Amino acid sequence: MAMVPPNLSSPFENMHYPERSPHCQVPPHPIHQVPYPFFHLPLQPLHPCILQMWPPLCCPQRLSLHFRPNVFSFNAIIAAYAKESRTDIAHQLFDQMPQPDLVSYNTLISTYADRGEPEPAFRLFSGMREMGLDMDGFTLSGMVTACSDDIDMIRQVHALTVSGGFDSYVSVNNALVTYYSKNGFLEEAKRVFYGMGEFRDEVSWNSMIVAYGQHREGSKALGLFQEMVRSGFVVDMFTLASVLTAFTCVEDLLGGLQFHAKLIKTGFHQNSHVGSGLIDLYSKCKGGMSDCRKVFQEIPEPDLVLWNTMISGFSQHEDFSEDALDCFRQMQHVGYRPDDCSFVCVISACSNLSSPSQGKQIHALAIKSEIPSNRISVNNALVAMYSKCGNLQDARRLFDRMPEHNTVSLNSMIAGYAKHGIGTESIRLFQQMLEIDIAPTSITFISVLCACAHTGKVEEGQNYFNMMKEKFSIEPEAEHYSCMIDLLGRAGKLSEAERLIETMPFSPGSIGWASLLGACRTHGNMELAVKAANNVLQLEPSNAVPYVMLANIYASAGKWEESATVRKLMRDRGVKKKPGCSWIEVNKRIHVFVAEDSSHPMTKEIYEYLEEMSEKMKRAGYVPDVRWALVKDDETGQGEKEMRLGHHSEKLAVAFGLISTKDGEPILVVKNLRICGDCHNAIKFISAISGREITIRDTHRTHGNMELAVKAANNVLQLEPSNAVPYVMLANIYASAGKWEESATVRKLMRDRGVKKKPGCSWIEVNKRIHVFVAEDSSHPMTKEIYEYLEEMSEKMKRAGYVPDVRWALVKDDETGQGEKEMRLGHHSEKLAVAFGLISTKDGEPILVVKNLRICGDCHNAIKFISAISGREITIRDTHRFHCFKEGKCSCGDYW
Numbered sequence: 001m002a003m004v005p006p007n008l009s010s011p012f013e014n015m016h017y018p019e020r021s022p023h024c025q026v027p028p029h030p031i032h033q034v035p036y037p038f039f040h041l042p043l044q045p046l047h048p049c050i051l052q053m054w055p056p057l058c059c060p061q062r063l064s065l066h067f068r069p070n071v072f073s074f075n076a077i078i079a080a081y082a083k084e085s086r087t088d089i090a091h092q093l094f095d096q097m098p099q100p101d102l103v104s105y106n107t108l109i110s111t112y113a114d115r116g117e118p119e120p121a122f123r124l125f126s127g128m129r130e131m132g133l134d135m136d137g138f139t140l141s142g143m144v145t146a147c148s149d150d151i152d153m154i155r156q157v158h159a160l161t162v163s164g165g166f167d168s169y170v171s172v173n174n175a176l177v178t179y180y181s182k183n184g185f186l187e188e189a190k191r192v193f194y195g196m197g198e199f200r201d202e203v204s205w206n207s208m209i210v211a212y213g214q215h216r217e218g219s220k221a222l223g224l225f226q227e228m229v230r231s232g233f234v235v236d237m238f239t240l241a242s243v244l245t246a247f248t249c250v251e252d253l254l255g256g257l258q259f260h261a262k263l264i265k266t267g268f269h270q271n272s273h274v275g276s277g278l279i280d281l282y283s284k285c286k287g288g289m290s291d292c293r294k295v296f297q298e299i300p301e302p303d304l305v306l307w308n309t310m311i312s313g314f315s316q317h318e319d320f321s322e323d324a325l326d327c328f329r330q331m332q333h334v335g336y337r338p339d340d341c342s343f344v345c346v347i348s349a350c351s352n353l354s355s356p357s358q359g360k361q362i363h364a365l366a367i368k369s370e371i372p373s374n375r376i377s378v379n380n381a382l383v384a385m386y387s388k389c390g391n392l393q394d395a396r397r398l399f400d401r402m403p404e405h406n407t408v409s410l411n412s413m414i415a416g417y418a419k420h421g422i423g424t425e426s427i428r429l430f431q432q433m434l435e436i437d438i439a440p441t442s443i444t445f446i447s448v449l450c451a452c453a454h455t456g457k458v459e460e461g462q463n464y465f466n467m468m469k470e471k472f473s474i475e476p477e478a479e480h481y482s483c484m485i486d487l488l489g490r491a492g493k494l495s496e497a498e499r500l501i502e503t504m505p506f507s508p509g510s511i512g513w514a515s516l517l518g519a520c521r522t523h524g525n526m527e528l529a530v531k532a533a534n535n536v537l538q539l540e541p542s543n544a545v546p547y548v549m550l551a552n553i554y555a556s557a558g559k560w561e562e563s564a565t566v567r568k569l570m571r572d573r574g575v576k577k578k579p580g581c582s583w584i585e586v587n588k589r590i591h592v593f594v595a596e597d598s599s600h601p602m603t604k605e606i607y608e609y610l611e612e613m614s615e616k617m618k619r620a621g622y623v624p625d626v627r628w629a630l631v632k633d634d635e636t637g638q639g640e641k642e643m644r645l646g647h648h649s650e651k652l653a654v655a656f657g658l659i660s661t662k663d664g665e666p667i668l669v670v671k672n673l674r675i676c677g678d679c680h681n682a683i684k685f686i687s688a689i690s691g692r693e694i695t696i697r698d699t700h701r702t703h704g705n706m707e708l709a710v711k712a713a714n715n716v717l718q719l720e721p722s723n724a725v726p727y728v729m730l731a732n733i734y735a736s737a738g739k740w741e742e743s744a745t746v747r748k749l750m751r752d753r754g755v756k757k758k759p760g761c762s763w764i765e766v767n768k769r770i771h772v773f774v775a776e777d778s779s780h781p782m783t784k785e786i787y788e789y790l791e792e793m794s795e796k797m798k799r800a801g802y803v804p805d806v807r808w809a810l811v812k813d814d815e816t817g818q819g820e821k822e823m824r825l826g827h828h829s830e831k832l833a834v835a836f837g838l839i840s841t842k843d844g845e846p847i848l849v850v851k852n853l854r855i856c857g858d859c860h861n862a863i864k865f866i867s868a869i870s871g872r873e874i875t876i877r878d879t880h881r882f883h884c885f886k887e888g889k890c891s892c893g894d895y896w
Helices: 043-053 060-065 071-083 087-096 102-114 118-130 137-146 151-163 170-182 186-195 202-214 218-230 237-249 253-266 272-284 289-297 304-315 318-333 340-353 356-368 376-388 392-401 407-419 423-435 442-455 458-472 478-490 494-502 509-523 526-539 544-556 560-572 603-619 638-646 649-660 677-690 705-719 724-736 740-752 783-799 818-826 829-840 857-870
Strands: 582-586 589-593 667-671 694-697 761-766 769-774 847-851 874-877 882-886
Touching: 071 087, 071 102, 087 102, 102 118, 102 137, 118 137, 137 151, 137 170, 151 170, 170 186, 170 202, 186 202, 202 218, 202 237, 218 237, 237 253, 237 272, 253 272, 272 289, 272 304, 289 304, 304 318, 304 340, 318 340, 340 356, 340 376, 356 376, 376 392, 376 407, 392 407, 407 423, 407 442, 423 442, 442 458, 442 478, 458 478, 478 494, 478 509, 494 509, 509 526, 509 544, 526 544, 544 560, 582 649, 589 649, 603 638, 603 649, 603 677, 638 677, 649 667, 649 677, 649 694, 677 694, 724 740, 761 829, 769 829, 783 818, 783 829, 783 857, 818 857, 829 847, 829 857, 829 874, 857 874, 857 882
Parallel strands: 667 694, 847 874
Antiparallel strands: 582 589, 582 667, 761 769, 761 847, 874 882
């Protein structure tokens, strides 16, 4: 049977292929077959030569003045540029062809498909059909790839494949198997694969083996591999990597080890592709990162994929996150340029470390590396990273700027709000997700149920739990039940939580009982706590958490003998409690603290600060909750208990952060255990008194933002009623969340008490004279010229793509229209100062403006446009840093 039917208009119609057999290879795609010298050499150094030989490439409209190349030459050059990802030039050449042939269309369709750009691929396919060109197997293979996650479109292409008689083409069937398996349609993938009969090649077998592995059917994957070997197919590195994927998916470490031994005997273990599979196996199946290192070191020439796999392996284990960053640096040092996969993995490591400074450096590097701003995977990772590092504002800002969102994007943002305790925003975003027809996943519902638990929305949580199966056919798993148990437990519905555990369709496992145990401690239900703890201990006898929780519950109730019995049982079984510690990053260095720490160089200053702060807190109404100092009353007095509470690791870390950073700078502390009740309460007071935003990220959630601000503000206002900082911060937080009545109430309270906010102003020196501006200033002698300049500049900026960010105009939507908001934004003091500088100085002269507060987000964006349009270098020095704007970019990398 000929691979290409003779009736099709194909450049290969005169070529003859052997009858199909299991060993027959599919001819490569035309893009890899063009026998043209330019295609087989690096294109970049040849580009000037091509232009010299073929000037119309610079100016296609001059094509008629030069020789007219034939179709073969056109296709060769188009293929060369397509291979180098220069689709702009390739498509430009395509448009100049008098009569493109099938090879021309196939080349561009496959290129756009591989780049993840389905729309131009579909347009080309439609144009080809309109011209009456017959498609071939390569056309359909490209179209399958172009379908991305559009299942309706892939079914149309599949139907076209069958009706056109291409269902025996190996390349098309392989593409279909890969598509269906990647998008969760295993049955369709199996139907295509087994329908191929004897017309399969190595790619077919590999695709199906991977499909089984991806769907956690490892035994079937291994069985298929054995059948492939028995059928006489040549096993290559891709086959072996597929088998390793199957072992990884079913977490069969022992089977993987045995397979690794066979690989060593055959020498395949030194192959980079196979090595990636081994590293993935060991990192995900608890084989140990030392094994991953050995595999990596045994490969003589690691490629980019192997480096990425190693970085990914490190980033999956929090204890090895620093190693992930080191590996990322080494990869660049040996000459590899990171791709989007590299960035996603290393950003995940920054999330584990809760290191916002390193995360921002990686973000800046991604921008400099020209990773496309619409690369959704990198943006999703950044949103998750900023959220986990306590910077929810930057996470949301980046989320809003993304050109498109997918399920992962929304899941990251929903989870961020839930972890930060802003459950209402989490639920609101979930509702928007449903409105725009993006289907939620199992992970989405975990975040939504968590949000309901932290906001006390019991009824809503139960509705969402029921919605999973009824509306979206998602079977609740252990984590969903755990969230529901937590939801009911927090609401004091312990009997309902226990009943839910008993009626679960599968064994509740340790997670469910642990959630109930935590709720019992909160509500003081000793009997149920003991029952829950015993169940957890039976399931996980080596887990220290239930021992510690049960011992603490006994201690809180004054049952010291029972508490000591649990502690002894823990020691006898050799179970060790994970020591509690907290850490904070200051000046790009991590500082770690444990309770009652005295090892830090600034121990004296930290303890003195806490002692002074303790007095202020008590005057503001703070009462130490000595129930969290789990020591016997007859052994330790009240003063000793309070001192121990005051020296918990999170308090030490917060104190160090406050005395080591500038006023107004937010504090982020990470704790490896859950924050204790007294520390949670105390840090609310510390935040209010210091006027600083403090975020604690513990193992359970991120504590900060509105809930803390609201609770803390009442206390700080009693303590320092004349300090404007807490009024302004709380009012702005309310306004940003659209809570205008609450914001107005705070502002009114501020006015009634005669408290005045420090007015924002900006100044600039021109001709040795200082000119000061405030927002909407009209006192300057050149006010008319300044406002006229800004109005003219505003039009130019909008034509260049600037969109005013009216979120920074903190006024009600129903009181102020879009135009009024934009006008207010346009008259901020820094814009007035910049405009005055531009019209009062010579062209080319740099501008320096100083602001006594922090530059707002809209001004930061606007001045980038102003610098690009005016061709001037503009520097804004605010209270946070220097912002050097040049040619439309800022030195801060847009993280002002």
